[in-house]
Structures are given as C-alpha cells and as structure tokens.
Amino acid sequence: MAKPVVKKEYTLLERIYLWEILKGMKLTWGHFWFNFKACWRPGPHTIPTCWQYPEDRTREISPIFRGEHMLQKDDKGREKCIACGMCAKICPAKCITIKKAKRKEGEEDKYAAKTYSSSFEIDLLRCIFCGFCQEVCPKEAIILTQEFEMARYTKEECILDKPKLLANYQKAKDEGKLRPPRKRVPVVPAPPKPEGEEEPEGAEGKKAKVAAAGKAKAKKKPIAKKKAAEKPEGAEKVEATEKPEGAEKEE
Amino acid sequence: MDDWLIAIIKVVGIWVWVLLIAVVMTWVERRGAGLIQDRPGPNRAGPWGLFQPLADGIKLFTKEEIIPTKARKILYILGPLLFSLPAFSAYAVVPFGDKIILGGKEIILQVSDVNIGFLFILAIGSMAVYGVILGGWGSTNKYSILGGLRSTAQMVSYEVPLGLALLAIVFVYGTFSLRDISLAQQGTFLGFLPNWGIFKQPLGFILFIVAAYAEANRVPFDLPEAESEIVSGYHTEYGSMRLGLYLFGEYVNLVTISGVIVALYFGSWHMPYIDLGAYLGPISWGIVSFCIFFLKVSFFLWMFVWVRWTLPRFRYDQVMGLGWKGLIPLALFNIFITALFIQLTV
Numbered sequence: 213m214a215k216p217v218v219k220k221e222y223t224l225l226e227r228i229y230l231w232e233i234l235k236g237m238k239l240t241w242g243h244f245w246f247n248f249k250a251c252w253r254p255g256p257h258t259i260p261t262c263w264q265y266p267e268d269r270t271r272e273i274s275p276i277f278r279g280e281h282m283l284q285k286d287d288k289g290r291e292k293c294i295a296c297g298m299c300a301k302i303c304p305a306k307c308i309t310i311k312k313a314k315r316k317e318g319e320e321d322k323y324a325a326k327t328y329s330s331s332f333e334i335d336l337l338r339c340i341f342c343g344f345c346q347e348v349c350p351k352e353a354i355i356l357t358q359e360f361e362m363a364r365y366t367k368e369e370c371i372l373d374k375p376k377l378l379a380n381y382q383k384a385k386d387e388g389k390l391r392p393p394r395k396r397v398p399v400v401p402a403p404p405k406p407e408g409e410e411e412p413e414g415a416e417g418k419k420a421k422v423a424a425a426g427k428a429k430a431k432k433k434p435i436a437k438k439k440a441a442e443k444p445e446g447a448e449k450v451e452a453t454e455k456p457e458g459a460e461k462e463e
Numbered sequence: 464m465d466d467w468l469i470a471i472i473k474v475v476g477i478w479v480w481v482l483l484i485a486v487v488m489t490w491v492e493r494r495g496a497g498l499i500q501d502r503p504g505p506n507r508a509g510p511w512g513l514f515q516p517l518a519d520g521i522k523l524f525t526k527e528e529i530i531p532t533k534a535r536k537i538l539y540i541l542g543p544l545l546f547s548l549p550a551f552s553a554y555a556v557v558p559f560g561d562k563i564i565l566g567g568k569e570i571i572l573q574v575s576d577v578n579i580g581f582l583f584i585l586a587i588g589s590m591a592v593y594g595v596i597l598g599g600w601g602s603t604n605k606y607s608i609l610g611g612l613r614s615t616a617q618m619v620s621y622e623v624p625l626g627l628a629l630l631a632i633v634f635v636y637g638t639f640s641l642r643d644i645s646l647a648q649q650g651t652f653l654g655f656l657p658n659w660g661i662f663k664q665p666l667g668f669i670l671f672i673v674a675a676y677a678e679a680n681r682v683p684f685d686l687p688e689a690e691s692e693i694v695s696g697y698h699t700e701y702g703s704m705r706l707g708l709y710l711f712g713e714y715v716n717l718v719t720i721s722g723v724i725v726a727l728y729f730g731s732w733h734m735p736y737i738d739l740g741a742y743l744g745p746i747s748w749g750i751v752s753f754c755i756f757f758l759k760v761s762f763f764l765w766m767f768v769w770v771r772w773t774l775p776r777f778r779y780d781q782v783m784g785l786g787w788k789g790l791i792p793l794a795l796f797n798i799f800i801t802a803l804f805i806q807l808t809v
Contacts, residue, residue: 230669233774240499240773247498261501 273358275391278343280359281334281372282380284352284390286324291378292353295329299345299354307338308345325351334372336362352393357384465568473574474555481554484757485714486516488764495768526703531602534700538601542697543705546594547712550719553587556580557722558642560756561732563749572753573642580639581629584723585622588678591716592618595680595687595697598709602700610696613779614680614687620786621677621684627794628664628671631801632727635663641723645731649738657735660728666797668728670790675720677786680713681767683774684782691776721763725756729763732756 225231250258256268263271284292295312313330315323322328345354357380364370372380384390490505490513497504508514530539560572577583592615599611636644648658656662677684688696698709725731732752743751777785 233770236773237769240769243501244495244499244769247501247503251498251503259501259503262503264503 273360275358277358277360278341278356280336280357280362280380281339281345281377282355282357282384283332283374283377284355284381285378288321288324290320290322290324291328292324292351293329293332294325294351294353295327295332296350298348298350302344302348304342304344305338305340307335309333309335329374332374332377334377336364336370336372337367355391358389359384469568469570470574473570473572477554477559477574478551480559481551481715481718482711484718484760484764485711486520488714488717488768489516489519489710491765492768492771495765496772499769499772520707523704523707528703528705531604531700533603535601535603538597539700540601540705542594542598542601543701543708543712544594545597546591547708547715549587549590549594550712550715553584553716553719554722556583556641557719558645558726558731558756559722560749560753561645562745564745570749571642572749576640576642578638578640580641580644581723581727582639584719585626585629588716589618589622591712594709594712598701599687599697602697604700606693606695606699607697609693610687610689610699613689613693614697617677617680617684617686617782617786620783621674621790624670624786624790624794625674625678627791627798628667628674629727631664631667631794631798632660634798634801634805635660641726645726645733648730649733651736657730657733659730659733659735664728664797664801666793667801670794670797671728672724673785674790675724676767676770677782679716679720679767681717682771683777685776686779686782689776717764717767718760721760721767722756724763725759729759731759 247259250260252258256264257270265271286292295310297310297312300306300308300310309331310329310333311331312327315326315328341356343356346352346356354377359380362370493515494504494506494512504512505515506512508518530536555574556577558571558573558576562569562571564570595614595618596611599607599609599614602608632644633639636647638644638647644660648660650658652658652662661668676682680687686692686696688698690696693699698706701709732755734755739748739751739755
C-alpha cells in the first residue's frame, strides 16, 4: 500500500523562507565550525569522517575484505594447494591458470599433498575479486588478503605468479593478518526416507546424489522436523565427514 | 600627467586586486564546501591547499581548445568574452576606500566617481546576460540552449526587483553616486542606529540581496547551470580557458556584487559609532578604510559560499513565481513606503 501523501500546511513564517533559511545556515555553520576547528588539530586524521589516505592508514578494513590473493602454507610450512583446479573452474573471470604436478620423493616438506601446482597464475587485470576461489577451495589454499593497493606499472607485473602469491602469504603472516581457518557451515542432512527404510549411514559418495534428488522430493516439513530433532548430531557428523570427502574427490 | 599616472595605477591595481580575490574565492568556495560537508576539501597544493587555484589555472590554460564542429563559431567565441568583460569592468564605479592624500594630492579610492553610479553597474550587469545567451545559443546543444533560455528569463525578471530596490536607496540618499552614498552613511540616526543603508532600508536590503543572488546565477537560483538537470547549462560545450573565463567572470561578479552591497547597505568603509578618519592620518586612514571595506566584502563573499551549500535549488516555476509575484510587489511596496516616509518627514 502506498504511503498516503500528507501535505503539510506551512505557516506564514515558513512561507516567507527567510527564517527557515537562517535556521539552515545555522546548521551548516555548525558543521563548518566543527570541521574548521578540527583542521587545526595536529595529525592527519582530524575530521572524523575523513581519512587522509596515503598518510593516514588507520582506517579499519573489514575482516572479510577481498583484496589481493595469496597461497597459504600449512603450519609445517608446506604449500596447501593440491592443484585440483576448482578455483580455475569456478572463476567467473577465468583469471586463474594452474599447472598440476606430482609430488616426488623427498619433497614432502615442500608440498602438503601428493599433487601440487607447478605454476599458479592469477591475472589481476581480469580478476573481479568475487571470492569464489577461496570459497570453493577444499584446502583453504587460496585466500584473498586485505591488501588493496594493487596498482602496478606494467601489465606483466599484474599477473601474480606463484612466488608473488607465496610472498603475499609471508607478508600477511608477518603482519599477523592471517585469518583463523574458517568453520565449516553445517549442511542440513538429506531428508529421511519414508518409514521402513533405514537411512544409509556413511554413504558419502551417494550423498550428493541424494541431496540433488532430495531437493526435488523434499517437502518443507520433514526438513524442519529433522533440523529441530537432530541438528547438533547432524552438524557434527557433517563436519567429521566433510574433510575426507573433499580429499577423496580430488584424487 | 600625474592624474593619468594615478588613474592608470588605480585601474590596474584594483583590477589585479579584484582578480586576486576572485582567484582566492575559488579556493575558499571549495574549502568551505568541504568543511560544511564534513570533509577537508582541496588541501594538497601548497599550505592549506592555497595553490589550488594556480593548479586549476595551469590546467585550464594548457588544455586543448575545442570548438564543436556544429557550433556557431563567432557566437561561440564571443560568449565567454561578452560574459567576462562586463564582469571585469563593472567594478570601476565601486569604491574601495575613502581617500588617501599623497604629496598634497587628494586621491579618491575609487576608479571613477561617475554621477550615474550604480546605474552603470546595472547597465553593465545586464550586458553579461548576452554572454550567457550567446554561449548557450552558439553551442548548438540542447542543454546549452535551455541554460541560456533560463538565464535570459531569470536575469530579466530579477533585474526589475534589483532596480526597484536600488530606486528606494536613491530616494533615501538623493544621489546615484556610490561614493556620495558611502559618505552619507557616516554617523548615527535615531540616536543609536548606525547611519547604514540596511537600517534605513531593511526590506530593500532583503530584496536586493535575493535579486543579486539571482543575477549572479548563484544557488538557490543557479538554474542556468543546474548541473543535476541540464549538465552544466550554458557552458556545457566549453572547455579550457573559455570555460575558465565563464567561471572566473562569475567570481568577479560576486566581488562586484558584494562591493555594491557593502557600499549601499553596510556603511562602506565606516565603522559603526566610531569615526576612525578623525583619529588617523590621511595615509593610514586610506589604508584602514580599504581594509575595513574589504573585510565587509569578504563577509558577503563568504555568505555566497555559505548560502550555496545550505540551500537546494529552486524549481523553475518557483523562481519565476518568487520573482514576479513576491519580489516585484514587495519592491513596489517598499518604494511606496519609502516615498511616503520621505514626503512626510522632509
């Protein structure tokens, strides 16, 4: 329903404008005087709503800000990336190019998994910073940092290769800007089969199929019931089973 | 020979001075806008960003000059000239101080004390509308033409209340000369009020300042260049120094208008209650009167900025309605009251 328009009856004082104009000028004078005084204070950040950017970098960046990419290493200093190619696949701008290689004997301290990326290139000129790559990455290898100063002089510099990505990781680590590993979002388990049939336990491989089919089948009621009844258990189960599932898929 | 030299020095000096104020005004306007809107404004070039106008000037000078292929070339080139030349010459009759005595010669601090006084300013001010119209028409652009049209109607409408408000001033002081009017504002009347125009013509002052804002195309009457409606009105197609002349002429107009307001309504170079001229020597009084005059002028210049960032723009029909249905009857009423008062008292 549209909001009814109420026409206000203006008083004579309001209709001759002048008094109202003076009131408005008082308001703007208040702003002017406040900021004028603020200008004389020392330091770059004196006007509260305005950060003088290159000098003043105290402005808080959102913890979920999506800036320049980095390739993470695990706590033993090994590269997490397994070159599964999911980031390259999902990238809407098609800016990621990966070459896969098998880990050789004696390289266990360099790479975390059996496969690794021998080359990993991100074209920053194409990237749209949607963050899909870090969302889809099963190993949390690729992460968007809070780095936002990405201007460079040549196009070649804008293509991030592996050393640069790892350097970004080192930089973020040195500055203590690494985020804690993300929590898995609990997935609502598939709706129960009609009575009589037991829900197959631990059938991870089928789960995707079931979920897909379940979407069509599922009515709202059973899901809601299930949620209410089994949520804590279900969540734990999913968390426990998710990780190996991811690993299996890649190999 | 001496008279010639003095005249030339006065002309060049006041011309440079007015241009200087106009240049600083562009900076004041931007800094003021920033501070009113909770941001610092241009503060990078030089101390407090004071060299910003210089940077702007260099930018405008070095830009490529483009004449649109479809533009009417002569009119297009004439537009900014016809706008800025009257603006530069209008200050000639506005005083900028009392007088200074150098080497036994009395020099009036005014380029020329003509006896038609502000009629000259009105005449020259009306010339500026040609620049706007020709610029708008010569650009062959729909927005420019709309801007020029609006400007025509607005300036023609608001010249009437402006002239009528000034007529009441003539009734009070009995002269057109700005210097004579300024001199007449010394002392007090009714025992306590300074002998200023604003206390003798309060309604006239309000009418004059509203009409002056409209004449100067300033907010809330900036319809000729309403950037949210018609890109930037009559100077949409202009670039480089031609645009610079338009913008610059506008600020020079502001200085002139502020000077006229001060000279007519705010006691020119007089301080209220104190006659400093009686205490100071002839040279120092000349300098002090100059300073007092321009302090007052700078207040009104600031008020242009202040009002600009306070008020929104009028709608077009509101501007016309205010002009014809509000200001002109009021101005006629003001003249009537003034005439009646003078007839009864004198």
